[in-house]
Structures are given as C-alpha cells and as structure tokens.
Amino acid sequence: MRTSWADSVAAAENPATGSSANNGNWLSTSGADRSGYGAPSGGSNWGGGPRNDYSRSGYSGGGGGWNNRSGGWDRGREREVNPFGDDDPTEQEFGEQENTGINFDAYEDIPVETSGDNVPPPVNTFAEIDLGEALNQNIRRCKYVKPTPVQRHAIPISLAGRDLMACAQTGSGKTAAFCFPIISGIMKDQFAQRRPRGRVAFPLALILSPTRELSMQIHEEARKFAYQTGVKVVVAYGGAPISQQLRELERGVDILVATPGRLVDLLERARVSLELIKYLALDEADRMLDMGFEPQIRKIVEQMDMPPPGVRQTMLFSATFPKEIQRLASDFLSTYIFLAVGRVGSSTDLIVQRVEFVNEYDKRSHLMDLLHAQKANGVNGKTKKGADSLEHWLCTNGFPATTIHGDRTQQEREHALRSFKSGHTPILVATDVAARGLDIPHVAHVVNFDLPNDIDDYVHRIGRTGRAGKSGLATAFFNENNASMARPLTELMQEANQEVPAWLSRYAARSSYGGGKNRRSGGGRFGGRDFRRDSSFSRGGGADHYGGGSGYGASGGYSGGYGPGMTSAWD
Ligand SMILES: Nc1ncnc2c1ncn2[C@@H]1O[C@H](COP(=O)(O)OP(=O)(O)OP(=O)(O)O)[C@@H](O)[C@H]1O
Numbered sequence: 001m002r003t004s005w006a007d008s009v010a011a012a013e014n015p016a017t018g019s020s021a022n023n024g025n026w027l028s029t030s031g032a033d034r035s036g037y038g039a040p041s042g043g044s045n046w047g048g049g050p051r052n053d054y055s056r057s058g059y060s061g062g063g064g065g066w067n068n069r070s071g072g073w074d075r076g077r078e079r080e081v082n083p084f085g086d087d088d089p090t091e092q093e094f095g096e097q098e099n100t101g102i103n104f105d106a107y108e109d110i111p112v113e114t115s116g117d118n119v120p121p122p123v124n125t126f127a128e129i130d131l132g133e134a135l136n137q138n139i140r141r142c143k144y145v146k147p148t149p150v151q152r153h154a155i156p157i158s159l160a161g162r163d164l165m166a167c168a169q170t171g172s173g174k175t176a177a178f179c180f181p182i183i184s185g186i187m188k189d190q191f192a193q194r195r196p197r198g199r200v201a202f203p204l205a206l207i208l209s210p211t212r213e214l215s216m217q218i219h220e221e222a223r224k225f226a227y228q229t230g231v232k233v234v235v236a237y238g239g240a241p242i243s244q245q246l247r248e249l250e251r252g253v254d255i256l257v258a259t260p261g262r263l264v265d266l267l268e269r270a271r272v273s274l275e276l277i278k279y280l281a282l283d284e285a286d287r288m289l290d291m292g293f294e295p296q297i298r299k300i301v302e303q304m305d306m307p308p309p310g311v312r313q314t315m316l317f318s319a320t321f322p323k324e325i326q327r328l329a330s331d332f333l334s335t336y337i338f339l340a341v342g343r344v345g346s347s348t349d350l351i352v353q354r355v356e357f358v359n360e361y362d363k364r365s366h367l368m369d370l371l372h373a374q375k376a377n378g379v380n381g382k383t384k385k386g387a388d389s390l391e392h393w394l395c396t397n398g399f400p401a402t403t404i405h406g407d408r409t410q411q412e413r414e415h416a417l418r419s420f421k422s423g424h425t426p427i428l429v430a431t432d433v434a435a436r437g438l439d440i441p442h443v444a445h446v447v448n449f450d451l452p453n454d455i456d457d458y459v460h461r462i463g464r465t466g467r468a469g470k471s472g473l474a475t476a477f478f479n480e481n482n483a484s485m486a487r488p489l490t491e492l493m494q495e496a497n498q499e500v501p502a503w504l505s506r507y508a509a510r511s512s513y514g515g516g517k518n519r520r521s522g523g524g525r526f527g528g529r530d531f532r533r534d535s536s537f538s539r540g541g542g543a544d545h546y547g548g549g550s551g552y553g554a555s556g557g558y559s560g561g562y563g564p565g566m567t568s569a570w571d
Pocket residue numbers: 034035036099102143144145146147148151168169170171172173174175176318319436437438439463464467468
C-alpha cells in the first residue's frame with residue numbers, strides 16, 4: 001500500500017460543510033499497516049454491574065453465559081464476508097509481528113481522571129476481561145496487543161452496564177472502546193436471536209456519528225470486531241442509495257451505525273424501530289450535540305421509540321467535551337461516569353505542532369515551500385479543501401492532490417478518500433468534513449492552511465496525524481485574521497510541551513477570549529473536564545448525581561481494587 005511518496009500531506013480548506021469553522025487544513029499519509037497483536041485473552045468474569053435489565057415485549061433480558069448465536073449472522077443463511085480480507089484467518093492470528101510501528105508506550109504516562117459513583121477499576125490487559133472467545137480472536141486478528149488507556153478504563157465501565165461520557169485523545173482507540181462492550185453484550189443476549197425479522201428493523205445497538213465517511217469507517221471496524229460472533233453490523237448514511245441500505249436492514253441488524261439525517265429518514269419511513277435499543281453510542285458526541293445536529297439527535301433519542309436513559313445504556317465519546325455540551329449531553333445519560341484521558345497527542349508530544357506567521361496572500365507560496373521541503377525529505381503530501389481551486393493549483397504545480405468537501409457527491413468523496421488512503425494521491429485538501437474521526441494510517445503532516453475559529457476543531461484536525469502511538473507533524477498558518485486563536489493555541493501548545501513562537505505569545509498576551517467558543521474546555525491536560533465538578537452545577541432532582549471524592553462501597557458489586565470516586569492519576 002505504500003506509494004512512491006513515503007508519506008503524503010493532506011491539506012484541507014474549509015468552505016462550508018460541517019462545523020463552525022470553515023477554514024482549511026491539510027493532512028498527509030502513506031497508506032499501509034497498523035497496530036499490533038495481542039495476547040490471547042484469558043477469561044474472567046463479567047463486570048456484573050448494576051445495569052438494569054429492561055423487560056420489553058417478549059424480551060426477557062440476557063441470561064448469563066455465552067450465546068454462540070450460531071444463527072445470529074443472518075441465521076446461517078448467508079456467508080459472512082471476511083472483513084480482514086485474508087482467506088485463512090488463522091494465519092497470523094497469533095502472529096509474529098506485533099504492532100509494528102506502534103508506540104503505545106507513549107500512552108503509558110497519560111493522565112486519567114474519572115468521576116462518578118462506584119467507578120469500576122481499569123484493566124491492564126484484554127485477558128482480564130471476558131469479552132468472549134470470538135471477539136478475542138478478532139482482537140488478535142486486529143493485532144491489538146494491549147488496551148489503550150481509554151480502552152483500559154472505558155471497557156470495564158461499559159461492561160458493568162454504566163453510562164459513560166468519555167473524553168480521550170484523538171487516535172487513541174475510542175472506536176474499539178465502545179464497540180467491544182456492545183458486541184460482547186449482544187453476544188451474551190439470549191433475546192437477540194429471537195427478534196422478529198421483516199420490513200421493520202429492530203437493532204439492539206445504535207452508533208451515531210456526524211459524517212458519512214466516519215460512519216463507514218466505524219462500520220468497517222465494527223465488522224472486523226464482530227466477525228464470526230454472530231453479531232450483524234449494518235451502516236446507513238446519506239448520499240448513497242437508500243434501497244440498498246433497506247435491503248441490508250431487512251436481512252437483520254444487531255448494531256446499526258448511522259448518520260443522523262439518514263436515520264431520521266429511515267425512522268420516518270418506519271423501516272427502523274428503536275424500541276429494542278439496549279446500547280446507544282454517540283461518537284464525536286460534542287459535535288453531535290452542537291447546534292448543527294442537536295435537534296436531530298434529540299428527535300432520534302428523545303422523540304421516537306427509544307428506551308429512556310437508565311433503561312438503555314448510553315456511551316458518549318469524543319476528544320473534546322466543552323462544558324456547555326456536557327450539560328446538554330447529561331439529558332441523555334443516567335448516573336454516568338465521566339472519564340478523561342489526556343489531551344490530543346499533547347501530553348505524549350506525539351504531534352509536533354508548528355505555527356508560522358503567513359499573510360493571506362503568501363499562503364500558497366508558503367505551502368509550496370512546505371511541500372517541496374517535505375518531498376525532499378522523502379515524505380509526501382495530500383490536501384483537500386472546500387478549495388477545489390487549491391487542489392487545482394497544487395496539481396498544476398506538480399503536487400498530486402484531491403479534495404473532499406460537502407459540495408462533492410458522495411461518490412466523489414469516497415473516491416477522494418480511497419485515493420488518499422491508498423497513497424495514490426498524496427495530498428488531500430479537506431474541509432472540516434474530514435476533521436473528525438477519520439483514521440488514515442501514515443498521515444505525516446496536517447497543514448492548517450486556514451486555521452479554524454474553534455480550538456476544539458484544531459484539536460480534531462491535527463489529530464488526523466499522530467495516531468495510535470505514532471508521531472505526527474502539524475503546521476498552522478497564522479495571521480491577523482486568527483488573532484482570537486492566539487491564546488487558546490498558545491495554551492494548548494504549552495500543555496503539549498511545544499515550542500511557542502515569541503510572536504504568537506505576544507499575540508496571545510494582547511488578545512482576550514471574547515468568551516464563548518474558544519474558552520478552553522479542557523482544564524489542564526484534558527480535552528474536557530466533568531462539568532459536574534463546577535460549583536455552578538445544580539444537582540437538583542435529576543437522575544444523575546455526582547459522587548465526586550467518595551470511595552467505593554462493596555454495594556457496587558465490584559470485587560475490590562477501586563480507586564476513589566474521583567481520581568486524577570498518571571496512568
Ligand atoms: N489496543 C490497540 N492496540 C493497537 N492499535 C489500536 C488499539 N486500539 C485501537 N487501535 C488503532 O488505533 C487507531 C486509532 O483508533 P480510533 O480510530 O478508534 O481512534 P479515536 O480515538 O476514535 O480517534 P478520533 O478522536 O480521531 O476519532 C486505529 O487504527 C485502531 O485500529
């Protein structure tokens with residue numbers, strides 16, 4: 001999969017789609033391999049936490065023990081395509097190569113903070129968790145040697161049936177952190193096999209994400225994790241023919257991965273019912289609850305037939321969690337645990353961040369210098385932008401580029417992404433439609449050609465590099481127009497032990513926050529901090545309560561080894 005350019009740069013400009021900031025950024029990639037392989041699991045007990053079982057019509061809740069669900073994946077009538085693409089899955093399963101290139105030790109000293117009542121203790125290995133043999137085998141196939149910090153904490157919490165708001169660095173393995181408990185929960189669920197099949201699909205789990213490409217990616221990952229478990233994963237997103245998605249749904253679905261718009265469409269056509277949802281996961285949850293998506297999410301979660309909080313289990317994940325969004329999100333949760341793991345690649349210094357002062361009219365020639373330098377280093381770049389013109393300009397100047405933004409057709413978007421991922425086109429110019437979640441191996445360089453207006457958007461953009469323990473480089477072009485970013489950028493860089501140019505510090509000293517968006521949501525080393533810790537938080541009446549600072553009682557059903565109710569430790 002590697003290409004002539006060892007790595008590539010993707011640039012993204014930001015014309016319209018998606019979130020608040022409509023500026024550009026750049027990524028770079030070189031395709032190829034990932035991660036490492038993990039020791040086989042042992043098999044201990046389930047978390048056995050205080051999750052309620054929900055008695056719905058005909059649903060008797062899950063019994064104990066493993067449910068082989070032999071008929072689960074289309075009840076044995078269809079052959080499941082091997083998502084690993086190797087026809088002999090036993091080969092390499094317990095393979096020699098483990099996680100080449102991955103430096104997960106970089107995550108070892110990441111700060112972790114949890115708050116809430118009776119927080120289940122973290123695990124150190126996958127072997128400590130009984131996820132079921134089929135899932136364990138897939139973990140080995142994925143070459144995951146050991147859980148990343150967010151997985152170490154989030155998986156036991158979710159397996160114990162607890163609601164969770166988890167804030168963890170970009171590229172740190174959040175997808176698996178919510179997929180594993182969902183898949184193993186469904187595998188254990190006796191009822192799962194007895195659901196009716198027909199025109200209306202009744203998924204047991206719903207995973208929502210803000211962009212089509214991210215939904216596709218989560219679907220691909222989840223299919224790997226669920227391979228041969230009997231758990232069926234289906235994806236539904238806009239811009240693609242609905243008929244095909246309907247056919248897939250009719251064949252049966254356990255986990256539905258969807259973008260909100262297409263899901264609302266399916267619900268309104270009465271082709272999907274959320275009545276049996278046991279697990280709800282929102283990826284990029286802060287984005288899903290900002291102004292752009294909140295009404296659709298409320299409609300899906302609160303106004304259709306989904307079981308309420310406390311009946312279903314809800315998991316919210318993102319690298320950033322502003323307090324005002326946490327407040328909104330708490331409507332969806334019941335007695336939840338807040339988990340914060342580090343910030344960006346920041347604490348681990350995985351991403352080298354540079355800021356250069358570049359006047360608006362100089363940006364293109366500056367970019368050219370950057371790309372030439374990168375090429376000379378044997379590294380290549382791709383860019384994408386709401387910036388077809390930037391793409392065109394790059395191409396005419398000898399830098400093969402493609403672009404992804406909301407004005408392109410879905411087919412064009414997918415083609416651009418494939419071309420960039422494979423290394424065929426080494427530069428991707430992108431808008432914020434590609435800022436979140438996309439996991440493209442070997443992105444060497446993210447260039448913020450136009451800085452966003454929101455520091456959290458910056459965090460997600462630069463997070464397209466420096467993933468899964470690898471190092472990365474991010475360059476931002478800064479000028480007078482970005483004055484409001486000076487202070488949050490300076491703070492973020494300081495936290496991440498980055499060199500802050502003196503001129504940027506001077507800008508920061510002069511500028512004020514002006515309130516709102518760019519007030520840092522994190523507090524220190526985290527991309528978010530439990531808003532319930534604020535003195536202004538009212539505890540009145542709601543289902544949620546916050547047990548900060550307390551110890552754990554045996555009543556939680558856990559067998560020892562608990563930390564304090566709120567921990568702040570270097571993991
Ligand atoms: N335990 C593990 N061992 C090795 N690699 C892992 C492990 N868990 C996840 N990965 C790999 O790490 C990469 C990043 O994971 P993922 O895309 O889930 O990150 P993320 O936290 O969701 O990032 P973002 O905030 O950008 O959405 C993926 O390529 C994934 O396969």
